[in-house]
Amino acid sequence: MLTTKSIYEQILLSIESGALQPGCRLLETDLANQFGVSRTPIREAIRTLESEGLVIHKPRVGAELRLLTQQEIVELYEMRTVLEATASEMAAKHASSSELRTLETLNIQMFEAATDPNEVAIYNRQFHICIINSARNRFLSHSYNSLSHSLILLGKTTLENEKRVQDVTDQHEKIIDALKSGSKYEASQAMREHMEASLDHRLKAVHINV
Amino acid sequence: MLTTKSIYEQILLSIESGALQPGCRLLETDLANQFGVSRTPIREAIRTLESEGLVIHKPRVGAELRLLTQQEIVELYEMRTVLEATASEMAAKHASSSELRTLETLNIQMFEAATDPNEVAIYNRQFHICIINSARNRFLSHSYNSLSHSLILLGKTTLENEKRVQDVTDQHEKIIDALKSGSKYEASQAMREHMEASLDHRLKAVHINV
DNA sequence: TTGCATCCAATTGTATACAATATTTCCATT
DNA sequence: AATGGAAATATTGTATACAATTGGATGCAA
Structure with missing residues (x-):
């Protein structure tokens, strides 16, 4: 129906x-x-x-x-960085051991699916959503959800080759380690670096499309 | 119509x-x-x-x-703190001199209206929106706008007496000073303190209502 | 009295009809 | 040929009618 x-x-x-x-x-x-x-x-x-x-x-x-300008894409990622870095900081305090295990599992699954960009994208999304939800703030989750919808305006993933997947899962692992050790600063910093790398790739992809 | x-x-x-x-x-x-x-x-x-x-x-x-629980009110302010502190940090870089003058004017007007809580609330809102917009990030503005709508679920302002208005305008002034000097860290820190004080008052008010 | 089934009223979900407005087309005029 | 304007068309905005579902009321039986 x-x-x-x-x-x-x-x-x-x-x-x-x-x-x-x-x-x-x-x-x-x-x-x-x-x-x-x-x-x-x-x-x-x-x-x-x-x-x-x-x-x-x-x-x-x-x-x-909506058609996003390059400037708006930068702003979108800037905002995404804020939300995800904040979430990581909070998650370092609040994430349950079950959530930490989930993150590890998702990252492994993502690595193993490296040859299938669509599958990788799904695991990647779940990974980030899991961190957001680990922050235990409904309004943060809500804002992120709305923002992630805007992300799909940018089109297909940037996770197109195995080398890139390797890099991403490495960055994820740093984040997981920081979360496990409960260090707010490291977790948020690792996420910030992950986001910056992600924006770099996105902007290159946009450049190619244009 | x-x-x-x-x-x-x-x-x-x-x-x-x-x-x-x-x-x-x-x-x-x-x-x-x-x-x-x-x-x-x-x-x-x-x-x-x-x-x-x-x-x-x-x-x-x-x-x-929607009826917000006490826990949700805390989460709402936590999120508001993130957005406003981030905005202050960005505004320290991007705010125009015109915007800085606007903030000063609004703060003065707010102080002079101290006996009229409704008027104070209006100036206060404009003050915060001005900072958000000074951050030059459309997605941040959008998120904040949505969040501020949730804030009205909490009902009337907490700016009910002149002593409180004095405190708030003092806090605003610290924020303005930090913005004028362009120091990211100070601006975001001043905003964080302002938000914490605001939550304290809000929770007291809720307590009274219950 | 309590539990349950059934019916009824209230309310939302969807479709359609109509009104208002914007856009396009085309013709007349310059 | 270019331009202005009016008619025609396309599309949205609103109202209303009907279908579907829910929640409670009613009545009956244990």
């Missing part, structure tokens, strides 16, 4: 898969036909996307998928 | 004024009658409130205004 919530998620997936490109218009009628529902649930899904910042909505004109 | 957006803002105002109490149900039909519109724009406004976390929405049951 297609409900408003599932349509919202479907649209997110469509953005992620590239079926909906940043900058393109979101026509209510088209989407309604596409999903086989009326315009009402589509409108509500679009409103949610709008309040998350994925969609620019001009009254009486319509919605279009 | 009452459009979806203005209805959304009206509901926020109703929460702020106390007309809508946390925990109460938001009945679409009632709100529609109250604003003299159909249910459609009401539903969309509620969807926006939901995605900002102000409203809990159970399918087929309806929406109710």
Whole structure:
């Protein structure tokens, strides 16, 4: 059954898969036909996307998928760095041993899936979400969730080759070690470095696409 | 003319004024009658409130205004501290001289309005928003905006007497001084202290209300 | 009195119809 | 040929009607 919530998620997936490109218009009628529902649930899904910042909505004109400038991409990663570094700092205090084991497992699975970029991306996302949730702050989780939706506007992962996966899992391991030893400063610093490396790769990828 | 957006803002105002109490149900039909519109724009406004976390929405049951636990209030302020301290750090680098003058003016106006808590609250909000925007990060501004909406769930200001206003404007002045001298660390530290004092007062106020 | 099943009222979820507005097209005028 | 403007079209905004679901009320039986 297609409900408003599932349509919202479907649209997110469509953005992620590239079926909906940043900058393109979101026509209510088209989407309604596409999903086989009326315009009402589509409108509500679009409103949610709008309040998350994925969609620019001009009254009486319509919605279009936001297209991020290079400057905005930098700001997005700057904000992501703040949230993830903060989360790491808090997680160093609050993470349960079960969560620490989960992080280790995810990192190993990610390494072993190195040849499949899509699978790697999934494990990577779970890894970061696990850290965020280990911080034990609902508002932080909520903000991160919204921000991570904006991230999908950037398109496919930057985890495209095995060398890169190796680097990333190494950085993850540093973070895990810091979390295990409970050292706030090290954990947040390791995450900051991880994020900087991630932005570097992202900007290179953008450059290639342009 | 009452459009979806203005209805959304009206509901926020109703929460702020106390007309809508946390925990109460938001009945679409009632709100529609109250604003003299159909249910459609009401539903969309509620969807926006939901995605900002102000409203809990159970399918087929309806929406109710979120009621924050004491623990959640602490988490809210913890997150607010992160965002505002980060903003102060960035603003120490990016704030324009015009923005710095604006902050000084707002702080003076706030001090002079000390006998009118509502006016004080307005200047206070503008002060903090100005710092956030001085950070020059759209995603930070967006997150803070959403978070500040959750803050209104807590009800009226804690700026209820002149002694308290004096303390707050003093703290603001420290922040301004740090921003003017461009020292990241001092600015973020001054903001952290300001936020801690603010949480202390908030928790006392909650205690009294209970 | 309590437990349970059933029905009814209240309320949300969706579809559709209509109104208002923006955009485009095309023609007349310069 | 360029430009301005008016009509036509496309699209969103809102209202309303109907379907689906929930929560409670009612009544019956143990």
